[in-house]
Amino acid sequence: MCRSIKTLRPPALPEEATEDEIRAAALQYVRKVSGFRAPAAHNKEVFERAVAAVAEATAELLSDLEVRGTPAQRAG
Incomplete structure (x- = not known):
C-alpha cells in the first residue's frame, strides 16, 4: 500500500486521530489508487x-474498532 499512510489507532497513535490526520490518510489513499x-x-x-468518502469510512472504522490492551479498556 502507500507507505506514507500511518496507522491511526493505538498503540501506534497514542491519542484519537484528528480529522486532519484522517483526511490526510484518505487523500494519500485516493492519490495512490487513482494514480x-x-x-x-x-x-x-x-x-x-472520493477523499471525503474514504475519510468518513476511516473515521467510522476507527470509532468502532475495539483495540485490546488500550488504557481505556484496561481501566474499565
Whole structure:
C-alpha cells in the first residue's frame, strides 16, 4: 500500500486521530489508487468526493474498532 499512510489507532497513535490526520490518510489513499497526485480540473469534484468518502469510512472504522490492551479498556 502507500507507505506514507500511518496507522491511526493505538498503540501506534497514542491519542484519537484528528480529522486532519484522517483526511490526510484518505487523500494519500485516493492519490495512490487513482494514480494522480492532483486531479485535472475535470476530475477535481470526483476526486474530492472520493477523499471525503474514504475519510468518513476511516473515521467510522476507527470509532468502532475495539483495540485490546488500550488504557481505556484496561481501566474499565
